[in-house]
Amino acid sequence: MSINKSGQKDAYALILDAIDVGVYRPGDRLVESELAERFGVSRTPIREALQRLETQSLLTRDGRSLIVSELDHNQLAELYVVRAELEGLAARLAARHAADEEIKVLRDMVEEDRQLIGDPVAMARANRRFHKQIHLASHNRYLVQQLDLVHRSMALLATTTLAAEGRGEGALAEHDAIVVAIEAHDGDGACKALREHISRAFETRLKLDSVDLDAAE
Known part of the structure; x- marks a missing residue:
């Protein structure tokens, strides 16, 4: 095309x-x-x-x-460490600075994305929008710039973890917990919920990669 x-x-x-x-x-x-x-x-x-x-x-x-480019195991681990730290900070700042309208958009995203369960490609797009909205809600342009660089590198991952069985439902539950903390203006809670979300995504990524290695043997 x-x-x-x-x-x-x-x-x-x-x-x-x-x-x-x-x-x-x-x-x-x-x-x-x-x-x-x-x-x-x-x-x-x-x-x-x-x-x-x-x-x-x-x-x-x-x-x-x-x-x-292809990411090796060490590069993948480094990427997720940086992502967890920066995204956690973004969630913390969003809990402090997000406007009511921005929080409403995040809440609407969580509810609307429930209709996408079972479609990992659509969920992956929705997931990127959700995270980008948190970045913007942090109201810190320098942090947004750094997260843009991290998410560009995420494009090098050949598959989405949302294709793993049960991961779509789990990710949405984690998104909900993040929004609940932001709605409560709980910076520590929002940071913790976001970092746990990234940790579970990384764990799922490692499991998917291990399956691919087994299939290649």
Whole structure:
């Protein structure tokens, strides 16, 4: 499908989104001419976008080619540690600073997302929106910028943990606990609930990866 976009920012966002939704997966080679044709842009903004993604370590060199980066076990663990700390801080600040309207949006998201259980792709999109809303509700632009970088790296994970049996229901229960704490303006509780949510997601990720390793043997 060709999407008529132009400019470096658009090319960057289009490639990043394609990685995020699994069009391009870890280990896939990205070819400048093919990307330009797919997205309907010239090769110059594609080239600049690829350079930007390589600088952010989302792409790596394989000879003269660029491929989508793969995270090893240590990188995965490091990513989740940083994510838990930053997201916990965002939840703490949201409990202090979120407007009533922002809290209402978070509550509505939890209720509406119950309809998505059983559709892990849709739940993954909804999950990203939920977390982004917490980031914004922190009212700290520097924290939001750092979390954007972390979540770009999350695009390198080939599967969503929400595809694991029972994880969708569990994640929504955890989201509910986070919102309850934010609604109560309980910063410590919100931080603890968010960090526990990330911990359970990491645990699920490790279990999924162990199954993949067993299948490969």
